Each structure stands twice: as C-alpha cells, then as structure tokens.
Amino acid sequence: MNYFQLFNLPAKFDLDLTELGSRYLKLQKQFHPDQHSSGSERDKLLAVQQTANINDAYHSLKQPLLRAEHLLALRGLKISHEQRSFTDPLFLMQQMELREQLAEIEQSADPDAVIDDIERQLQQQKKQLLQQLATALDSETAEQDHLAADLIRKLKFFFKLQQELELIEQQLQD
Amino acid sequence: MAYSNKVIDHYENPRNVGSFDKDDASVATGMVGAPACGDVMKLQIKVNADGIIEDAKFKTYGCGSAIASSSLVTEWVKGKSLDEAQQIKNTDIAQELALPPVKIHCSILAEDAIKAAIADYKQKHGG
Numbered sequence: 001m002n003y004f005q006l007f008n009l010p011a012k013f014d015l016d017l018t019e020l021g022s023r024y025l026k027l028q029k030q031f032h033p034d035q036h037s038s039g040s041e042r043d044k045l046l047a048v049q050q051t052a053n054i055n056d057a058y059h060s061l062k063q064p065l066l067r068a069e070h071l072l073a074l075r076g077l078k079i080s081h082e083q084r085s086f087t088d089p090l091f092l093m094q095q096m097e098l099r100e101q102l103a104e105i106e107q108s109a110d111p112d113a114v115i116d117d118i119e120r121q122l123q124q125q126k127k128q129l130l131q132q133l134a135t136a137l138d139s140e141t142a143e144q145d146h147l148a149a150d151l152i153r154k155l156k157f158f159f160k161l162q163q164e165l166e167l168i169e170q171q172l173q174d
Numbered sequence: 175m176a177y178s179n180k181v182i183d184h185y186e187n188p189r190n191v192g193s194f195d196k197d198d199a200s201v202a203t204g205m206v207g208a209p210a211c212g213d214v215m216k217l218q219i220k221v222n223a224d225g226i227i228e229d230a231k232f233k234t235y236g237c238g239s240a241i242a243s244s245s246l247v248t249e250w251v252k253g254k255s256l257d258e259a260q261q262i263k264n265t266d267i268a269q270e271l272a273l274p275p276v277k278i279h280c281s282i283l284a285e286d287a288i289k290a291a292i293a294d295y296k297q298k299h300g301g
Contacts, residue, residue: 083279085206085286092205095214099235153209160212 003057003070013068013137015061024058065159068133068152072145079149086153095157098122102161105168115169122165126158177238178272184242189249192231194218202298204290208283213240217287219251219259221295227251227259232287239277243267243284256292 004011007023036047060066069080108114136148194201204217213236220229230248251259267281
C-alpha cells in the first residue's frame with residue numbers, strides 16, 4: 001500500500017506534517033466504524049480495516065525514519081525487516097566510543113554536563129544524517145537509494161543512543 | 175520474554191570481556207552492528223604463528239542475547255584454526271543458547287563478528 005497516496009500527498013521525504021495531521025483526522029472521521037454502524041457486515045469490516053490502514057500509514061509517515069523506509073520500499077528497496085549486520089568499521093567504532101561515553105556518565109564528576117555534551121553530539125550527527133538522507137532520497141536514483149538505506153541504518157543507531165541516553169538521564173533523576 | 179539459563183549465565187558472567195591492542199599484528203578485530211536494535215559488537219582474536227586462535231575478547235552493547243552470543247563465540251573460537259572458526263554457524267549459537275526466534279538475529283550478529291575478525295586478520299596478513 002502506498003501511504004502517500006492514501007493521504008493524497010506527494011511521495012516525498014520532505015513532508016508537510018501539519019497537512020498530514022489534518023488529512024489524517026479527516027480520513028479517520030470518514031472511515032470511523034461508527035459512521036458505518038448502519039451498513040452491512042461487509043461495510044463494517046471494510047471500515048475497520050481502512051481505519052487500521054489509516055493509522056498505520058499516519059504513524060509511518062509521521063516518523064522520518066519510517067517515512068524514508070516506506071519511500072524506499074515503494075521504490076523496491078525493502079529494508080524494514082532486514083537482519084543483515086551492518087559492517088562499516090569506522091562508523092561502528094564511533095558508536096562504540098559513544099556507548100563507552102554513555103557508560104561512564106554515572107562515574108563522572110558532573111553527569112549533567114556530560115549528558116548535555118553527548119546530547120549535543122547526538123543531535124548534531126542526527127541532523128547531518130537526516131539532511132544527507134533528504135538529499136539522497138530526492139535524487140531518486142538507484143545508487144542514491146542505496147546510500148539512503150545506509151543512512152537510515154546509521155540513523156537507527158543514533159536513535160537507539162538517544163533512547164539509552166534518556167534512560168540514563170531518568171535513572172540519575174530517580 | 176524469558177531468557178534461557180545459558181543466556182543468563184553468560185550475561186551475568188560474561189567470558190572474555192575486554193579489548194586487545196588493535197595495533198598488535200597478531201590481533202584482528204571484527205566490528206558489526208544491528209541497525210534494527212542498535213546493538214554494537216566488537217570481537218577480537220589473537221592468532222599465534224601456527225594460525226591458531228589462542229585468545230579472544232569481546233565488547234558488546236546490546237541485549238542479553240547479544241552479549242551471551244558474543245561471549246559464547248569467544249569461548250568457542252579459542253584453540254581453533256581460522257578455518258575452523260570460520261565454520262561457526264549462527265544456528266549452532268542459537269541452539270546452544272536456546273534463543274527464541276525473535277533473538278536469532280543476535281546469533282547472526284555474533285557469527286558475522288567472528289567472520290569479520292577473520293577477514294580482518296587475513297587482510298592484515300595479505301591473505
């Protein structure tokens with residue numbers, strides 16, 4: 001299913017999220033099972049299915065990584081369920097170092113300052129990668145699509161680091 | 175989800191955690207990661223003049239199954255030749271640790287890590 005088509009939006013990475021939100025609400029109302037309560041069993045079932053599709057589509061398009069994955073899938077490059085290992089040694093070395101920095105936060109003299117510092121690094125890297133991803137997806141060539149897939153994989157590591165950092169922050173507050 | 179006793183054992187008492195000096199000519203490093211869960215795994219082997227892996231170390235940031243898989247592999251490769259270590263299959267790791275289907279990718283990661291380390295050694299030594 002083409003999620004962009006469902007919302008009648010152009011299949012682009014750069015998406016107007018406000019527009020997406022208002023189209024989502026409109027569609028949701030239109031297909032809400034309550035609207036079809038007087039219809040046949042078949043109509044009701046279809047409405048329920050359509051509501052589920054609309055929800056899936058909205059959640060996928062809202063998040064940049066899922067949106068990028070969906071865009072690539074529409075172009076024939078499916079990476080969302082891949083189990084292949086990522087093997088870029090330099091990138092992984094950097095990930096390892098960031099993980100080590102996270103592990104050392106608790107022992108540091110000023111944990112808050114270290115957290116802020118790592119947070120800044122993560123935000124900066126994520127921003128850069130997302131910009132590269134937008135450029136790669138816009139060019140719509142097979143080569144750039146493969147580059148985009150690698151950028152998505154890298155970004156997933158950064159989103160994971162962000163989660164880990166937030167977890168540490170919470171633990172320190174408790 | 176319940177971990178098997180073997181996973182818990184490796185998780186609580188991981189074998190061979192740490193690092194070798196990566197600039198040591200007898201040391202080779204395999205780095206792999208799983209984008210889906212953000213796990214990062216480093217597996218290092220120390221190979222003697224006869225081409226036998228005499229020591230191995232790992233460092234893994236990830237779930238219990240990923241830690242257990244890499245810990246187990248460092249135990250398994252010691253004393254093996256590079257060719258023998260190359261034969262280690264993720265299915266053997268998954269079976270030994272009784273990994274559930276959703277954690278099979280952790281054993282794939284460990285297999286890829288030892289393969290990457292062997293490839294690094296061969297590259298370093300012009301093989």
